Amino acid sequence: MNRAVLNRAVFLDRDGTINEEVHLLHEPAALRLLPGAGKAIAVLNKSGFKVLVVSNQPVVARGLCTEKEVRAINDRLRKLVAGEGGKIDGFYYCPHSTLAEVEAYRLDCDCRKPKPGMLKQAAKAHDLDLRASYLVGDMARDILAGKEATGHAGLDCQAEARADFECADLPAAVAWIVGREGK
Ligand SMILES: [Mg+2]
Ligand SMILES: [Zn+2]
Numbered sequence: 001m002n003r004a005v006l007n008r009a010v011f012l013d014r015d016g017t018i019n020e021e022v023h024l025l026h027e028p029a030a031l032r033l034l035p036g037a038g039k040a041i042a043v044l045n046k047s048g049f050k051v052l053v054v055s056n057q058p059v060v061a062r063g064l065c066t067e068k069e070v071r072a073i074n075d076r077l078r079k080l081v082a083g084e085g086g087k088i089d090g091f092y093y094c095p096h097s098t099l100a101e102v103e104a105y106r107l108d109c110d111c112r113k114p115k116p117g118m119l120k121q122a123a124k125a126h127d128l129d130l131r132a133s134y135l136v137g138d139m140a141r142d143i144l145a146g147k148e149a150t151g152h153a154g155l156d157c158q159a160e161a162r163a164d165f166e167c168a169d170l171p172a173a174v175a176w177i178v179g180r181e182g183k
Pocket of ligand 2: 093095109
């Protein structure tokens with residue numbers, strides 16, 4: 001592996017960013033893509049970014065859904081996005097919660113956003129340059145995880161939960177990222 005050539009990623013939150021927010025989504029049939037999400041991912045693919053989904057799934061800790069079902073939902077998401085020409089390069093999810101009903105998942109883990117564990121795990125697996133990567137999400141915890149992982153949280157890791165760019169949806173975020181890279 002040539003370490004000099006690192007990949008850049010756009011990390012995407014899942015629920016409310018790529019697909020419609022459904023409270024405690026736990027079955028594939030309930031999954032709906034947000035308008036333009038698949039096409040926006042295709043634009044990122046063409047621009048040379050790895051597209052990696054990073055999602056907290058406390059539904060597992062609550063016992064509403066197994067990890068197998070989370071993976072089934074992710075598979076359906078991958079297919080819906082592919083139907084619009086987009087490719088998701090990897091999925092990461094955190095099934096843990098300190099308040100979990102299911103004991104096996106009752107854990108103060110490093111992967112639950114706002115912690116940057118999933119992004120760091122992905123960085124190793126995909127040889128990412130995190131400083132040159134982006135995160136798009138719809139919650140403060142997404143922004144904080146992105147800032148910390150990309151080294152923009154300050155020396156004390158006390159990032160403000162404020163995005164570098166705020167917009168209505170994923171297509172608008174992708175237009176901003178791609179426009180910025182073109183300069
Ligand atoms: Mg979300
Ligand atoms: Zn976790």
